Amino acid sequence: MKKLINAVGDVVPDTLRGMAAAHPSLRVDVENRIVLRAAGPTPGKVGLVSGGGSGHEPLHAGFVGYGMLDAACPGEIFTSPVPDQMIEATKAVDGGAGVLHIVKNYTGDVLNFEMAAELCAEEGAHVVSVLVDDDVAVQDSTYTAGRRGTGATLFVEKMAGALAEQGAPLEAVAAMARTVDARSRSFGVAFSACTVPAAGKPTFDLGPDEIELGIGIHGEPGRSRERFREAREIVRVAMDAIDADLPFSGDVLVMVNGMGATPLMELYVAYGEVDAYLREKGATATRCLVGDYVTSLDMAGFSITTCLLDAELTSLWDHPVETPALRWGR
Amino acid sequence: MDTAFFLRWIAAVTERVRADRDHLTDLDRAIGDADHGANLDRGFTAVEEALAAKPPETPSAVLTTTGTTLIRKVGGASGPLYGTLFRTLGRAVGEVPEVSQEALAEAFAQALAAVMKLGSAQEGDKTMIDALAPAVPELRTSFDAAARAALDGARATTPMRARKGRASYLGDRSIGHQDPGATSTALVIDALRAA
Known part of the structure; x- marks a missing residue:
């Protein structure tokens, strides 16, 4: 470690x-x-x-x-x-x-x-x-x-x-x-587990071609393990899960959040895909955050959080x- | 069972938690977040210090100090849950110099109910309740029987699907792993035999 x-x-x-x-x-x-x-x-x-x-x-x-x-x-x-x-x-x-x-x-x-x-x-x-x-x-x-x-x-x-x-x-x-x-929903994806200092080893093991879908923020494993694929597809899995639960419409606040060990460059790649996805659904990302805000130590991966805005929420934001x-x- | 008995019990729990620290953490790594052993060790070390700093004079005081210290020092879910277990035991045995086996069994029944209520957990949810619930009726018979029931209960969590706590997020993937909370609870009950 x-x-x-x-x-x-x-x-x-x-x-x-x-x-x-x-x-x-x-x-x-x-x-x-x-x-x-x-x-x-x-x-x-x-x-x-x-x-x-x-x-x-x-x-x-x-x-x-x-x-x-x-x-x-x-x-x-x-x-x-x-x-x-x-x-x-x-x-x-x-x-x-x-x-x-x-x-x-x-x-x-x-x-x-x-x-x-x-x-x-x-x-x-x-x-x-x-x-x-x-x-x-x-x-x-x-x-x-x-x-x-x-x-x-x-x-x-x-x-x-x-x-x-x-x-x-x-x-x-x-x-x-x-x-x-x-009005808010999130979905997280890990590319690697994090290491809690007191434990000294990763909280779970992921193979080189695997990603963990549906992770929380405490290094616990997610709901399923799937094969690694390109950003567009991974973002789609996350956005589909959110959209199925609370369909996108109107103005949307989006956070593309790094889990701690994901380059900002990749978070922007993901944000571009999120923005395109919302357009496809007839919604608009009117406010956003891209960066490390709610992390999980040194985990590689990201999460997407969205909030359906109205005028009052926008002004509070x-x-x-x-x-x-x-x-x-x- | 007098104050010295309860002090020996808590000392035995502290020793067992320290010895099994890495094992408990490993179980938690599989279906949780890899800190159960570390958290309990930190908590019972603080309990050891609290009991040494102000030696309690009654069984109730030993149990209440243990529970309160766990609530104050551990955090996570295990702090409030174990804290409530010991505080309820302390309240239930009352301010008496000696506690009968019958009274201890009754106190454990109340503690079980309190922990189930706080965690809104039932038997079969793959939690500490699965070790505690089968042990409680056996306490009327003997500590050996209770320890056996708790250990069997903990082992029986392996094929269960977690419905409470962090392991529940794993769904079917929680199956096949022994629950760390049930394991530490079995250790707490088993330590009664060493007291």
Whole structure:
């Protein structure tokens, strides 16, 4: 294993120390693993807290700042944070208008956030939780833990964050978060597995001619293994899966996301195919992100996340944002 | 069974988790995300420290401290699930100096119900419940019988298709692998024999 780290056990704190040094706009509590806006809570604004396992950088800490999150709670690599972190973060960001917890639908995240929300409520905090579950690769929720929360988490954090910044009340911000989730879908593909530092070897094995379809973001294998093929065809598989679940129409926000070890060049190749696919369906990619946003350590591969926009969502997407990983308009 | 018994049990669990750390992680690599052994080892190491820092005076305190520490330190699904298991045991045995076999069995029945509720899991979903549920009634008979039932239960998860947790995303591909959570639960029950 070749990784640019000091010691396996120090990866998360060392990452946080680096983020703190690089971004003075953040207040990073390395000991308790909480990342906050340096400016502190905004009085009268709904606070947004998210969190999850580390290894998905820039998600979530890279999205703390004006127009998005107020706090992020990074857990161990691919392991949800613990309730203590979420409780501290919730207290720290409560500007008097309540706090929204944005939770990716993974059993660990759900259970820990649930415990945290209960304890916060016992202490009198006004907390509402929203689940992000956008991954179409998980089809039957009767026989699974339900759809995973993946790329759409960024969309939810961005658009709910914009609405909160505009002064909307907690219920409205939560409703917007749910709307964004309901209009968003994702599908991921891996070309190689990732290596969790503590494990030292890849989380699954893929042959040179194989790809894994329908992956999540924790290095877990996907739904099926298929032969490798050209970008146009792989993008079509992903887009067909999304389109079959929520047909494309009108204006679409698209994220072509690298899983950590995919060249930007290839992501643009994929984006070109996504754009063409949408035209074919009579839809238009009116907003986009191309790059590494919701990663899975050093996995090679990509995911596509789409959101069906309307005028309100478009304006929330365009609202200024100033975070380490996403910034425009300010 | 007194406070010392429960301390010996938790110490035995800690030792077994440490010894089987890589095995549990390997099972998790097949159908999860390769961190189950590492997470539990981290959790029980913290439990060891917490129990040493403030030695509990009752069986209930041993169990509650164990559960609370797991919830606070482990994260993932196993933190809340194992944490709830031990906290429920702690509440259920009550503030008494000694716990009878009957009372421990009853406490385990309550803990099983609490874990099933939290994880919304049933027997057959390929989770820790598949080791815990068959062991609970046997606790009234003997720890040996309970340990056997838990180990058999864990082995029986191999042909199951996962319906809960991260393995569920694999669908049919989860078949043929023993569940890491059921395996660690069998180890927890088996450690009762060493206490």
